[in-house]
Amino acid sequence: MHMVETDQVQRVVLRKVYDSRGNPTVEAEITTRGGKVGRASSPSGASRGTHEVVPFPKEGVDAGIERTRERLVPRITGAALGGQSVFDATLHEIDGTEDFSVLGGNTATALSVAYAAATAEARDEPLWKAITDDPDVLPSPPALVGNVMNGGVHAVGGPAIQEFIAFVEAPTARAEVEAAVAVHREVGRRLRELLPKTALGKGDEGGWVAPLPDEQALEILAGACRTVGEERADRKVRVRPGLDLAASELLRDGHYHYRDRKITPDEQGEFVARLATTYDLAYIEDPLDQEDFERFAELTRRVGKGRLIVGDDLYTTSVGRLQQGIDRSASNAILIKVNQVGTLTDTLEASRLARRSGWATVTSHRSGETPDGWLAHVALALGSRGLKCGVLGGERIAKLNELVRIAGDA
Numbered sequence: 216m217h218m219v220e221t222d223q224v225q226r227v228v229l230r231k232v233y234d235s236r237g238n239p240t241v242e243a244e245i246t247t248r249g250g251k252v253g254r255a256s257s258p259s260g261a262s263r264g265t266h267e268v269v270p271f272p273k274e275g276v277d278a279g280i281e282r283t284r285e286r287l288v289p290r291i292t293g294a295a296l297g298g299q300s301v302f303d304a305t306l307h308e309i310d311g312t313e314d315f316s317v318l319g320g321n322t323a324t325a326l327s328v329a330y331a332a333a334t335a336e337a338r339d340e341p342l343w344k345a346i347t348d349d350p351d352v353l354p355s356p357p358a359l360v361g362n363v364m365n366g367g368v369h370a371v372g373g374p375a376i377q378e379f380i381a382f383v384e385a386p387t388a389r390a391e392v393e394a395a396v397a398v399h400r401e402v403g404r405r406l407r408e409l410l411p412k413t414a415l416g417k418g419d420e421g422g423w424v425a426p427l428p429d430e431q432a433l434e435i436l437a438g439a440c441r442t443v444g445e446e447r448a449d450r451k452v453r454v455r456p457g458l459d460l461a462a463s464e465l466l467r468d469g470h471y472h473y474r475d476r477k478i479t480p481d482e483q484g485e486f487v488a489r490l491a492t493t494y495d496l497a498y499i500e501d502p503l504d505q506e507d508f509e510r511f512a513e514l515t516r517r518v519g520k521g522r523l524i525v526g527d528d529l530y531t532t533s534v535g536r537l538q539q540g541i542d543r544s545a546s547n548a549i550l551i552k553v554n555q556v557g558t559l560t561d562t563l564e565a566s567r568l569a570r571r572s573g574w575a576t577v578t579s580h581r582s583g584e585t586p587d588g589w590l591a592h593v594a595l596a597l598g599s600r601g602l603k604c605g606v607l608g609g610e611r612i613a614k615l616n617e618l619v620r621i622a623g624d625a
């Protein structure tokens with residue numbers, strides 16, 4: 216049990232800062248009467264789901280910040296800390312829309328997390344404890360869902376599939392991070408061997424970008440996962456490949472478009488099912504369009520055993536969308552992104568519903584990120600099966616370093 220909070224919000228600062236793509240986003244800073252500071256900034260997506268809240272009002276980032284300063288800050292100054300759900304309800308009330316189109320979902324996210332961080336600081340406790348339902352248990356580290364090759368809208372000239380992922384499980388956070396980094400390196404080595412004269416690049420999430428068709432890229436990933444897994448098998452490290460197809464981005468005029476062909480939705484289902492079994496995929500995110508609950512369910516029935524079938528754009532962290540998915544057994548896992556719904560309270564609700572239904576949650580970064588580490592705390596607080604945050608690049612490794620820090624690995 217926590218002691219009753221006596222500390223209060225004294226000062227709220229909102230500022231426009233910049234994400235890893237150089238796009239503007241919002242940072243919130245809450246200073247308490249006791250002189251503690253909670254600070255958080257919000258990431259931004261590129262392959263955004265239709266059902267997400269909007270990141271900024273249509274008038275822009277500055278308008279969202281200005282309105283929040285005027286309407287919210289006077290209301291929350293002097294408020295007690297430790298009342299996350301009341302604070303988040305105030306954000307909704309003042310915004311007054313379903314999709315945070317007045318304040319902006321990114322403004323709300325930065326404030327919601329900064330408030331939790333200020334609460335944690337006031338209690339002299341780690342952030343995850345201020346978020347979780349069960350603050351007395353240190354949760355076990357989630358699997359790492361590390362993006363090592365980029366394509367789709369996160370890259371130029373790469374495969375059509377958005378993310379080629381190393382799914383890493385190990386007894387410690389440190390062993391997981393080291394294995395994920397090793398896969399990233401091994402993919403780089405294999406790409407240089409295959410394409411010695413080609414300039415290789417990196418995508419928005421720090422994964423390699425190479426001009427390869429999707430299945431050839433997957434072969435490279437699967438080979439790299441096998442090599443790293445075999446090297447570390449005696450240390451109980453397991454490494455398997457995974458994909459985020461971000462399929463809504465591939466669908467145009469009723470067909471899924473790849474580099475050199477286009478296929479029907481039925482063919483897409485067949486294609487992904489074949490990839491799942493051929494390459495022993497541990498993780499498949501958004502294999503189909505964000506409205507196609509039916510084919511999601513069919514794929515889960517066919518190949519869902521022993522792997523995570525994850526809805527991102529399908530659910531957008533929304534309880535209503537998730538309930539539809541549960542009713543139809545559309546997948547067995549949900550991707551969790553705080554700024555798809557705008558507050559930690561909404562995020563926790565989605566996570567609780569998933570867990571009550573026996574589904575896994577995977578807590579995720581966005582393609583545009585800041586060097587904050589709070590995502591690792593959210594993953595732990597929710598008891599997530601996975602933490603998806605890329606591998607390399609300052610804004611990605613910041614989350615992994617925070618995970619190592621929290622886990623207290625020597």
Ligand code: 2PG
Binds near residue numbers: 261
């Ligand atoms: C995704 C994310 C993060 P974005 O599709 O899962 O990897 O991308 O933030 O662009 O939506």
Ligand code: MG
Binds near residue numbers: 459461500501
């Ligand atoms: Mg996704």
